[in-house]
Amino acid sequence: MKTQNYLALDFGAGSGRGIVGSFDGTKLRTEELFRFDHFFNVLNGKTYWDVLELNRQTKNVLKKAAAEGIALAGIGIDTWAVDYGLLDRNGDLLGNVISYRNATEETVKKAWKRIGSKELFSITGVGHLAFNTVYQLYERKIRKDACLEHAETLLLLPDLLTYFLTGEKGTEYTNAMTTMLVDSRKGIWSQEIQRRLGIPEKIFTRLEMPGVFRGELTKAVCQETGMTPVPAAVVASHDTAAAIAAIPTGKEHFVYISSGTWSLFGTECEKPVITEKAFCSGYSNEGSLQGGFRLNKNIMGLGLLQECRRSWGRKGKLLSWDEIVEAAAQAEPFRAFLDTDALEFFSLQHLTERIPKYCAERGMYISSIGEIARCVYESLAMKYRYALRELENITGEKYEAIHIVGGGCKNGLLNQFTANATGLPVIAGPEEGASMSNALTQVMAAGEIKGISEMREVVSNSIETKTFLPRNTEQWEEHYPAFLMAAGIGEKN
Numbered sequence: 076m077k078t079q080n081y082l083a084l085d086f087g088a089g090s091g092r093g094i095v096g097s098f099d100g101t102k103l104r105t106e107e108l109f110r111f112d113h114f115f116n117v118l119n120g121k122t123y124w125d126v127l128e129l130n131r132q133t134k135n136v137l138k139k140a141a142a143e144g145i146a147l148a149g150i151g152i153d154t155w156a157v158d159y160g161l162l163d164r165n166g167d168l169l170g171n172v173i174s175y176r177n178a179t180e181e182t183v184k185k186a187w188k189r190i191g192s193k194e195l196f197s198i199t200g201v202g203h204l205a206f207n208t209v210y211q212l213y214e215r216k217i218r219k220d221a222c223l224e225h226a227e228t229l230l231l232l233p234d235l236l237t238y239f240l241t242g243e244k245g246t247e248y249t250n251a252m253t254t255m256l257v258d259s260r261k262g263i264w265s266q267e268i269q270r271r272l273g274i275p276e277k278i279f280t281r282l283e284m285p286g287v288f289r290g291e292l293t294k295a296v297c298q299e300t301g302m303t304p305v306p307a308a309v310v311a312s313h314d315t316a317a318a319i320a321a322i323p324t325g326k327e328h329f330v331y332i333s334s335g336t337w338s339l340f341g342t343e344c345e346k347p348v349i350t351e352k353a354f355c356s357g358y359s360n361e362g363s364l365q366g367g368f369r370l371n372k373n374i375m376g377l378g379l380l381q382e383c384r385r386s387w388g389r390k391g392k393l394l395s396w397d398e399i400v401e402a403a404a405q406a407e408p409f410r411a412f413l414d415t416d417a418l419e420f421f422s423l424q425h426l427t428e429r430i431p432k433y434c435a436e437r438g439m440y441i442s443s444i445g446e447i448a449r450c451v452y453e454s455l456a457m458k459y460r461y462a463l464r465e466l467e468n469i470t471g472e473k474y475e476a477i478h479i480v481g482g483g484c485k486n487g488l489l490n491q492f493t494a495n496a497t498g499l500p501v502i503a504g505p506e507e508g509a510s511m512s513n514a515l516t517q518v519m520a521a522g523e524i525k526g527i528s529e530m531r532e533v534v535s536n537s538i539e540t541k542t543f544l545p546r547n548t549e550q551w552e553e554h555y556p557a558f559l560m561a562a563g564i565g566e567k568n
Contacts, residue, residue, distance in 0.1 A: 076100040076523070079148040082108075082140060082305075083513035084133060084236075085314065086154040087482075088336050089114065089381060091129065093136030094507060095145060096514025098523065102537045103515060105507055108145075109136045115174045122174040126160060126232070130239045134300050137292075141301035149288070149517035150240075151310035152233045153317045153509055155336075156253035156361075157208045160235040161226040161278070166242075169222040172232065175206035176422065182214040190271040193354060198268060200259035200347040200360030201252070204373060208254035213272050229278040233312035241307050243290030246280045249316035252362035257282070259347040259360050259368070285311045285364050286519040310516040311364040315339045315371075318480045318508035320364040320527060321515070323535035330466065330474045331371075332459065332493070333508075334483025336378035340462040341371020348469060356465040364516065365527040370470070374458055375415040377483050379430070379451050382423040387444060394444070400488050402445030403452055409554045411439035411450045414562035415458055437561050456492035457551075457558040463497050476500045480508035487543070494543040496551045504540035511537070 076099065083094045083105075093109040111132050115122045133152075140147060161169040183205050192203050201207065208231075215223040230238055231250045238244055251257050251264075256279075258265040264279045283289065288306040297304055311317040315333045322331060333339040345367045347360035353370070360368045380399065387394055394402075411434040413420075419429055431441050434450065441450055459477075467473060477499050479490060484503040494501040505511055515530045524530060559565060 079518070079521070079523075080145055081514040081517040082136070082147050082150040083310075083510035083517075084136060084150065084152040085507075085510040085513060086129065086152070086233075086236075087314065088155050088378075091132055092510065093139070094510035094514070095140070096511065096517075098514070098518050098533075100523070101533070103511055103533055104537070105511060105514070108143075109139050111135075115176065122176045123171040124158060124174050124232075126168070126172040126235065129236060133236060133240065134296065137296070137300035137302045147302070147305045148521060149306050149308050150292075151308040151513045151517050152236050153310055153312045153314045153513050154233045154236070156231075156250055156313045156315070157206055157211070158232045159208060159211075159229050160232070161222050162228040162230065163225055164227045166228070169226055172235075173211065175211065178206035178210060179214075180205050182210050182217075185217060186210055186213045186272060190268060195255060195268065196354045197349060198258055198265050199255050200349045200368070201255040202354070202357045202359040202372060209256050209268065209272070209274075212274050216273050223275075226275070226278050228280060230280070231312070237289065237307050240292055240296050241290035242293050243307070244280050245283045245289050245309065247309050247312040248282050248284050248366070249311045249362035249364060250313040251282055252360070252368075253313055259349070283309045284366060285309050285516050288520050308517040308520040310513045313361070314509045316362060316364055316369065317512040317516075319343070319369060320530060321505055321508035321512040321534045322478045322480055323505070323531050323538065323540065324478060325528070325531070328472055328474065330463065330477045330499075332477060332479045332483075333481045334376055334479050334486075334489075335481045336376060336381060338374040338376035338455065338459070338483070339369075339371050340374055340459060340466070341369050342466060342470065342472070342474070344368045344370050350469065352469045356469060358465070358469060364512065370466070372462060372465075374455070374462065375420060376455065377486075378423060379415060379420060379426055380448060382426050383430070383447060386425075386427045392444070396486075399444065399448050400486060402443070403448035404488055406443070406445035406449040408449070409453065409550070409557070410446060411441045412454045412457065412558040412561035413450060414564065415451065415454055417562075434561075439561065452489050452492055454558065454562070455489060456496035457555060458562070459493050460496040460551075460555065461559075461564065463499075474499065476502055479503045480505060482506060490543045491546065494545045495547055496555075498545050498548050500545070501543040502540050503543065505534060505538045
């Protein structure tokens with residue numbers, strides 16, 4: 076077949092990329108067209124996303140593609156989960172897009188007085204996280220937020236960015252499943268949750284499965300960017316769901332880690348796992364590209380070191396990731412541990428001071444860049460081990476390997492630590508799993524491939540993975556209790 080180009084717009088919580096995926100019928104070749112950094116903005120103590128800047132950068136990607144004469148057969152957008160924008164009756168944006176980092180446990184406790192955490196889990200299958208969309212909306216409800224009161228439509232962030240380009244509204248399944256507002260058994264918005272929390276039902280749009288087209292670039296966007304009316308596809312718009320869909324495996328039962336700012340740790344299931352064990356362990360049933368579920372939990376990942384790196388840079392220590400990894404490799408092993416999900420780290424502020432302080436309060440002392448980095452890497456690996464034991468306890472399965480995808484799969488040191496801590500081989504790749512899946516879902520919408528199996532076969536044809544075998548497992552076993560104590564968690568299994 077003739078090679079076709081598909082533009083994958085992949086936005087993480089700190090950067091965005093435009094990736095061109097060229098599909099020849101067997102392989103997908105990816106090339107980065109455009110990359111930019113973006114950060115949340117703090118105004119009067121509240122954190123916002125600059126969604127207008129994201130829209131501007133999206134159009135910059137389109138302009139670059141047009142200027143380079145790249146003919147596109149489709150575009151698709153994936154982002155992080157839970158955040159959203161509100162539109163008025165004219166389809167105009169109401170206010171700035173509020174960031175999930177404003178979440179507080181106080182709002183959660185107020186919501187639980189109307190509908191308890193177990194009941195929310197029994198309906199949605201989603202584990203408690205203070206930044207779930209349901210709590211964000213309830214916070215606006217109780218403070219009588221004017222934007223919510225005047226809203227006609229809620230669009231999750233990737234659907235909002237697609238709407239800016241096409242004028243078409245809709246809500247993609249995998250991202251909707253992260254909101255804690257969807258009945259996981261019925262696959263529809265939960266009217267029970269909406270009613271109990273007083274969240275207006277009218278603002279929610281229809282749920283759509285990935286693999287279809289939703290509109291095309293508007294005339295105004297085409298005129299501004301020089302692009303033709305390219306169709307926009309409904310892709311797995313939650314970047315984790317997209318990345319997992321690109322894991323090149325034919326096995327039905329496997330463990331994955333989507334490694335980036337956050338680490339998403341889990342496995343795929345055909346049906347939601349709504350049990351007491353899953354609830355108590357904080358696992359969620361989120362949507363998979365093929366219409367099933369990803370039983371996974373959120374673990375704060377490399378976001379800690381991303382913020383440390385920015386802080387060191389502001390102090391004049393401009394370090395590459397390779398330099399940080401090398402410093403960690405040279406640091407003393409097992410000197411200190413922390414819980415990456417500790418509340419004091421959630422704001423991602425002053426971490427170069429908070430991390431050593433956290434450790435010192437527990438009798439562990441670190442100060443150098445290498446010591447801080449190694450502490451984070453070793454603690455993450457230990458947290459993965461803990462999550463693996465929880466997952467095995469929930470599912471009754473024993474897993475043979477861990478697949479790591481996303482930007483973090485480039486970190487050979489962390490991959491090796493993960494193999495050492497869990498005792499399982501770690502298979503790293505693809506790095507650009509989300510954008511590969513994004514592009515291949517557009518190929519699916521065009522009818523050139525069918526289903527997840529063919530998608531994973533194309534990925535397997537297109538990349539090489541790297542395997543890390545466990546080493547020194549006895550040492551990691553020996554220090555695991557020290558991690559549990561430092562993190563303030565107990566082994567449940």
